[in-house]
Amino acid sequence: MLDLNDVAVFVQVVRFGSFAEASRRLGVPPNTLSRRVQQLETRLGTRLMQRSTRKLALTSAGQAFHDRCAGAVDGLVDAGQELMSGSQAPGGLVRVAAPADFFDFFLMAWLAEFLAAHPRVRVDFVLSDARADLIAERVDVAIRGGPLEDSGLFARKVLDAGLDGLVASPAYIAARGAPGTPQDLADHDCLGFGHASGRVTWRLSGPGETEAEVQVAGRFSGNTVQALRKAALAGLGIALLPSTLTRRDLRAGLLVPVLPGHHREGHGVNLVYPSRRHLPPAVSAFIDLVVDKLGAVEELPAAYGPA
Template sequence: MLDLNDIAIFVQVVRCGSFAEAARRLGMPSNTVSRRLQQLEAQLGARLLQRSTRKLTLTSAGRDFHERCAGAVDGLIEAGQALAAGGQQPSGLVRVAATADFFDFFPMQWVAQFLAAHPLVRLDFVLSDEKADLIADQIDVAIRGGPLPDSGYVGRQLFGARSGGLVASPAYIAARGAPGTLQALTQHDCVTSAPPSGRISWRLTGPDGVVEQVQVSGRFSGNTAQALRKAALAGLGIALLPPAVALRDIQAGLLVPVLPQYQHTRHGLSVVYPSRRHLPLAVSAFIALVTEKMSSGWLS
């Protein structure tokens, strides 16, 4: 029969990424942690972790076992904490992975309100345009755009595909004029994600539903939506931006739509987490916050 303590030790080792850190948190010697893991692997008849001098890596069997048991271990720990505290209250650390510009469209005020409502919860945001490995990077919740691959994670769509469009600053339009056709963009400076020395193709859907393509270029490029937005605000050219990025500037008159009859459809946004079972209350509460705020249509 498997020892639940050994399983809990395994989950802690995965989250800490090392035997030494797991041993410190568990208050036991490192060699004891290593021995207990070897004992668990022997009982399961499978190798759970690949050990090297630099890091620990989950095997395929280890990843599957972790996904199945981590939630249960958290549930047991949470139940004990709740009983000791005399009630059910979200607590503990929640690690959130999101894009580098996440806080440009997710107001920090929402985070402040959440933390005020849950004083025992701590939030750690890992912001990067690279997709995090939820298990290896010890991520509780990820906010991701685009289609959800069949990764074994649980995904919940916050909103579906949205149409973005072309924008420019009033100063740029005053200086260069507004293009009258899609192909006229070839005569304009466009801020793009391609190097300034190269061209990039924009595919947009016209008013008749037909997708058209145009090659554009410019003297400024960037690899984030916010870099392109700021370049457009500075009058460096015409940009193709998601609605969430451009909406407030358009409403404030800092950007104006260009060829509004053409739209570019982008994938929606989803919240992703490793397991549906036995989510810690703090994680469930944060997922509820993101779902409420970002599914309410405020970005439309």
């Protein structure tokens, strides 16, 4: 079995560029450091570095080994320093799963302020419209829109559900006319999330607590509401979108309401994380950042998805 202390010494020597500099930084005699690296090479059965009095050069095996180990060693060092100091100051890596277009509506300036306020925190974003497996992908927190599954995960609401409304561009309505009833939607190009059948079902609430269910189809579909919004703006059809997303376009006249008396209950945006117990300070601070910034947003200039 490898001695993890030898691995840590190797990573630190590589980082500092020489045994002499590593000795000065770590307060350990250079001969001791050299001996620990030699022990590691013996255990691995390969040379990791070429030595000289002033500098060292990694072999190809040494470079590959360093690339695999450096992040893990840094994590162990950070964890040990936090425990030994008893500090609750946020520090370490926060791994975040978010929709592919997350930074279309979450300002990078907000993240810059956060990192400036917490200099020991690092963030790694996994941007994808696929729903992340938090445990398997070692994700600390995910930003999710849509209904929450009963998965045993913990969630904190960022944006209330609100209502989803039907919208289209003025050009589309001028060319195709406006539907008079929900059933008329079946004769229109409707923009929805892709389905193998090419059709999706919209369930709408109407005046007087009436309910309507209609199957719709169109020539364009997508897997994010941002894509559907852009398709609606381009005149490709009627879309059922969150009011927080379309409010600005409606005010500007870029979109017009369709069947304004009918809507669908929205799902809002939530932060999802594996456990609320022993939540690392860095993760807790990041959650507070997102709740603070997005919680004050009344209009999303872009979409959120199923991260």
